[in-house]
Amino acid sequence: MSQERLMKVLLAPLVSEKTARLADTSRQYAFKVLPDASKPEIRQAVEKLFEVKVTNVQVARVKGKVKRFGQTLGKRSDWKKAYVTLAEGQDIDFMGAE
Structure with missing residues (x-):
């Protein structure tokens, strides 16, 4: 897979109370990803x-x-999210200022 493609796969981290709890308890982090992204790419x-x-x-x-x-109905786009589990001792700090 090309480096260019890998840099585009992750669109944004999902930061909420649920994802913060997952990060604390089971080292899982959530990301919004491209709709056609595969697990190996992620x-x-x-x-x-x-x-x-x-x-x-x-x-x-x-x-x-x-x-x-108003009077018209609209539909928001479908999207894809990924829950990534890290190895023991690994961590991602989205809020940390270095």
């Missing part, structure tokens, strides 16, 4: 960007909600 991208060892990757497709805009 693993390589996280290992390259954050210099950590990934033990497991789980992906989930999130269906977009149907929303009303």
Whole structure:
């Protein structure tokens, strides 16, 4: 896989109470990823960007909600998220200022 592709696979970290709890208890971090990203691509991208060892990757497709805009109905885009489990002793710090 090309370096260019790996740099585009991860779109954003998902930071919420649920993901913070997952990070504390089971070393799992959540990311918004490209809809066509594969598990090996996600693993390589996280290992390259954050210099950590990934033990497991789980992906989930999130269906977009149907929303009303005045009288017209609209639909938000579907998207994909990945839960990445890190090896023992590994950590990703999104909030840390160095």
